[in-house]
Amino acid sequence: ALGLAAVQADERVAHLVLPTSVIEDVYAGRMWTRSIFSAVPSTVSSTIILSNNITVAFWCFIGGMSCGIVTTLILVLNGFILGAAFKLCAQHGLLVDLLEFIASHALVEISTIVLAGASGYVLASALLSPGNLSRVDALSVRGKDALCLALACVPPLFAIGIVEGFISPSSRIPMWFKILLGASLFLAFWSYLLLSGKKKAVDTPRERVKPAEQSTDTSLEEELRRLHGEEKTEKA
Template sequence: MDLDAFTAVHEPQWQRLADLSRRRRLSGSEADELVRLYQSVATHLSTVRSAAPDPALVARLSDVLNRARTRISGAHEPAWRDVRTFVVESAPAALYRLRWWIHGVTLACVLLAVVAGVWVASTPEGLAAVGPPSFREAYVDEAFASYYDPGADFAAVVWTNNAWIAAQAVGFGISGVWPVFVLVQNAVMVGAIGGMMAHYGELGLFLQLILPHGLLELTAIFVAGAAGLRLFWTLVEPGHRSRSRAVAEEGRALFTVAIALVVVLGVSGLVEGFVTGSTLPWWLKIVIGAVVLAAFWTYTLVLGRRAVAAGATGDLDARLAGDVQPVAG
């Protein structure tokens, strides 16, 4: 098939369909014309795919048809079924598919934090790197404990701050650099603070105030970093899919992860705002932190395994994601 001649003949119909799809109001005759053109252009797309599969033309016609389909059927309105699908299938599937990346990032960050903590706690150079003696003593004696001010306002501030950090790790993950920067910065900071507290004999206080919320909060940061690195690796090694398709599919799935992390960090913010700085016994605070972390992993592993086995990936369904060109493999 002569693709140039085919395009020249049918270009007016494609342009007309695109024009009608963009109009806010259609007359009765224009609505009928929209449906007829949609059917015709769908046939054109099928012909191009089978006879001369030019990727640029396939993408263009798919986009025109998607817009026309939305115009014909009406905009999709979220329903409770969509919320249920996201909570029970999409989010756990996306997290489950990321689990080994999360484990790897967690192990690397914990090791880095331990190394930083031991260096600060056991060497004069490490301790000096944290700050001058007056700063260290004020931080250990007052600032660290007073930071955890119970209340809804504090929880909201913590939530938005951590959600922003997580969003950066996911959103800029394709660079391959920013997630590593975020993860290393957080691991070294937590380890250094722990080492400084240990040097002054306050390691117990550090663990009491960091573990209740930190178990889930740090896990969420690890998840965000893992998601960003997964997206970067997809760009490097897309597998049997085309690079653009692989990045688009994984990017949409990781956006699902980002939304889920907003909820996860909301929970950790509540724990930090109402449990960490409360008057509850220290052991009960840590138990609460362990319970919410266990709930996260139960949700990820149990529901996630079930959702992935049913075919969910965390990506949008075909109705919303649009048509893609089939690939072998």
């Protein structure tokens, strides 16, 4: 929204955040993706996309160690660039072309980066609000959850790298198929996260009951021993 509003107010803002080649292609009335993907083999472009996305996700995660400042900057900057690109394309009649290109991968790609940002904020919470624990102990505990979130980003990033490198730029694949694929990947991604999170929430209370049960059993045994000892004393 910020990038969109900024370009709406002054189109020159797009020059500050978008590459010159992108600006030139948009002003020429063509999508920059065509020149990029036509010059680079799909395998190479897919690898570059994967590497870039993993780098962004990694810094979103590790940026939590800056109390979330770096994570926030990365998320805001990427959102700003996306908004600026959308508005610039819309102003030059390329919005439909942009939507066709991103239809098969954008939803999952954005969701994955947001998830990586969430993992960074989990780390940040250990530093900013450790509760009754020391910050080191809080990092040790919450760091495991943060790492699980970060690792959950890896499989979808691989999938998106393949989709964006081979399917998204293809003019032979109809737009309806790209939309269907993007929606399916999006639903699969969030279904997996929600179901796995629900399973963890169900399993956790059971694990916490066991120590309580053991503690109760131990207390009963101690009480029986004490009573048995008193009986022996009275008989003596």
